[in-house]
Amino acid sequence: MRNISFRRSVATAATVALAVGLGPVAASAAETPPPTAGQSAAHAEDRAREYARSTMASMTLExxxxxxxxLFAYGPTxxxxxxxxxxxxxxxxxxxIISEYEPGGFILFSARDNVTDPVQVAxxxxxxxxxxxxxxxGIPLLVxxxxxxxxxxxxxxxxxxxxGNMALGAGGSTKDTRKAAAITGQELLAMGIQQNNAPDADVNVNPDNPVIGVRSFxxxxxxxSQLTAAAVQGYQDDAGIIATAKHFPGHGDTATDSHTGLPVITHTLxxxxxxxxxPFQAAIAAGVDSxxxxxxxxxxxxxxxDPATLSKKIVTGQLREALGFDGVIVTDGLEMAAVRQKYGDGEVAVRALEAGVDQLLLPAAPQEAYQAVEDALASGRLTEQRIDESVQRVLVMKYDQGVTKHPKVDVGKVLDKVGKQSSLRAAExxxxxxxxxxxxxxGALPVSVTGEKVLVTGYGVVTGQTLADQLTARGAQATALSTGTAPTQAQIDQAVAAAQASDVTVVLTNGVTATSRQKALVAALDATDTHLVVVGVRNPYDINQLGAVDNFIAxxxxxxxxxxxxxxxxxGEISPAGKLPVDIFSGDDPTKVLYPFGHGLTW
Incomplete structure (x- = not known):
């Protein structure tokens, strides 16, 4: 288990709690800290730094x-x-790959065919x-x-x-956010994953943001800021896993996806x-490791x-010096188009290190990136002292996390810790x-579905069937008919015919824009005699494009x-309790607020 006191003392935790609105309880504890708290933190820091120094002394430059x-690799084992x-x-x-490249970390993705289930992950x-x-x-990896x-x-x-984050934002509870992070972190740690690239600390002020959106609180x-700090505390203090606040200096106001293009944020200083x-200041105050x-x-x-990842003014000038962060700085994936547009894949790695980054995530051309760093060292462009600064931070974090002493997990105990009934109840x-x-x-909602024919249509084959199954369990005769996010006229006609034969129709929307065919689907269903329920299953902003439908749930x-x-x-089994964590503006007039931050109905 990581030594929590290493990153921040009890007194510092109390200051954070008050600064970001987490309440007075932690502050009262901090007024009378244990006499040995400072000594314990100092000793832990000394041990971590001594481990890093002694380990580095025997390491080659490579x-x-x-x-x-x-790095990552394809394959389940x-x-x-x-x-x-x-x-x-x-x-x-x-x-x-590990034998040849000796990376400091490895990342797991279901999309890379290396994640199937918790036991396999372990x-x-x-x-x-x-x-x-x-x-x-022989240094353990950060997975x-x-x-x-x-x-x-x-x-x-x-x-x-x-x-996800925006749902937690709708709940508005630091306690719930911390609990969700704690459960997530505990389960990851049981599977042998010591670092989670979360929470997302971006402030999503652009409804058209294609890459952040509901990933933001x-x-x-x-x-x-409040929920970011709570999540950091849940991951690190409660679960003992490394949290990574992202994406500095803030990815919340863009209409460009950095996976495919280079966004420009036009905010003034x-x-x-x-x-x-x-939010990043709050994460740092809460002791975020990365x-x-x-x-x-x-x-x-x-x-x-230059993108922020390659900017010394931003990475070192703002994050290190202005905000005072001395933890590990990791790049977003270096395979993403936004960071590859201006320089070659080898040059990107060197420039990120020059900017002040410590960890290079997912280089698009690993062999080229490694060679470029070696060449930069040979030419004097990078110094071994600069490399040592980052290696020390990485090794200190590994020691603090506990991975250096206990890198492996007990596979036989994974299912005792992952998906526990108590965790599932808490999530519910x-x-x-x-x-x-x-x-x-x-009075469109709630609606009794007992014995009623219910159609679930719109977005998602799996999503629609899952909701239909949930309604069936509550007494409905529910069927699902997916039309996707770009329904053809034939699909709309099919959905309308099915709705006319149903008592209740639930239409699920996902990412409705001014030109979206989902608008035509909702309008056609609204013109039938069915009892229509409209649900945005991703962005709450969908309502601004759907006209005067009787109801909308986010x-x-x-x-x-x-x-x-x-x-x-x-x-009607429960009353809705969430409040909008964003303003929803009119689709016709982006200066007009249709539903303000904090809006939410109930019964």
Whole structure:
């Protein structure tokens, strides 16, 4: 278990609690700290730094360079051979990749065919650690993933699932947010994952943001700051896992996806200080171990045109010096288009290190990136002292996390710790407090479905069937008919015919825009005699494009827990309790607020 006192003392925790609105309880504890608290923290820091110094003394320069990289491999085990690995690394499996490259970390993705279920993840992480133990310096890996919950969930059921940040923002509870992070972190740690790339600390002030959206807690900097700090405390203090606040300096006001293009944030310095910076300040005050950079251009902070990940003015000038962060700085994925547009893949790695970054995540061309760093050292462009600064931070974090002493997990105990009934019940209660009733005219909701024919249509084959199953369990004769997010006229006609044969129709929307065919689907269904229920299962902003429908529910997520809570709200089993964590503006007049922050109906 990581030594929590190493990162922050009890007194500091109390100051954080008051600063971000987490309440007076922690403050009262801090007024009379244990006499040995400061000594314990100092001793822990000394031990961590001594471990780093002694380890680095016996490392080769190549081994130090390896510690700066976070790689991945295709395949469910450390020895699974895959031609894609060979193409990328020149080695067929994770074990041999680790042997050759000696990376400091490894990241897991379901989309990369290396995540299927918790037991498999635990076996894989143990296999990765075995390979690291046999390689060069024998330093354990930091195994990481992006289990943000909601839209970005790498490990599904039987792990405990939550509806994500914006849903938690709708719940507005620091206690619930901390609990969700604690459960998520405890389960990841049981699977051998020591670092979660969460929470997302972006303030989503742009409804058209294609990459953040519901991954953000809110459009309100104060609420985002409070919940970011609570999540950090849940991950680190309660679960003992490394948290990573992202995406610095703030990715919340863009209409460009940095996976495919280079976003430009036009906030002034004052706007950045008021909107984007506070959640990262709160995360730092809460003792966050790691912060991830964003591949975005912010001219007010650096007018060079370079993305923040490659900007010394932003990484060192703002994050290190102005905000005082001395933890580990990790890049967002270096395979993303936004960071690759201006420089080659090798040059990107060097420039990120020059900017002040410590960990290089997912280089697009690993061999080229490693070679570029070695060449920069040989030429004097990078110094070994600069490399040592980052390696020390990485090794201190590994020691503090406890991975250096206990890198592997007991696979036989994974299912005793992941998806526990108590965790599932907690997730259900937390999710039930997030579903938001935005509009309810003419007593449209709740509606009895017992013995009624119910059609679930609109977005999602799995989503629609899951909700239909939830309504069937509550006495309905429910069927699902998916039309997707771009229904053809034939699909709309089919849905209308099915609705006319039903007593109740639930239409699910996802990402409705001014030109979306989902508008035509909702309008056609609204013109029938069916009792229509309209639900936005991702962005709450959908309502601004749907006209005067009688009702609209926002779930912020199409994960199973959110759909279960939705079924309860539709049928009146529970009263909706969520409040909008964002302003919803008119689709016709972007200056007009239709439903303000904090709006939410109930019965």
């Amino acid at each position: 081994e130090k360079i390896g510690q700066l990289f976070i 450390a020895t699974s051979e895959d031609a894609r690995n060979t193409a990328l690394y020149g080695q067929p499996d994770a074990a041999r 076996n894989l992480s143990n296999g990765l650690q075995d390979a690291a133990a046999d390689a060069g310096a 990481s993933t992006d289990q943000e919950q909601g839209l970005v969930t790498r490990i599904g059921s039987p792990a405990t699932l939550f509806p 809110s459009s309100d900097p104060t609420l985002v 004052e706007e950045w200080q008021q909107i984007d910076a506070p 912060i991830m950079t964003a591949h975005i251009v912010v001219p007010a902070l650096d007018d060079s045109g 209660k937390i999710t039930d407090r997030t579903t938001t009733l935005v509009r309810n005219e003419n 779930t912020y997520s199409y994960a199973t827990p959110a759909l279960a809570s939705l079924a309860k709200v539709i049928t």
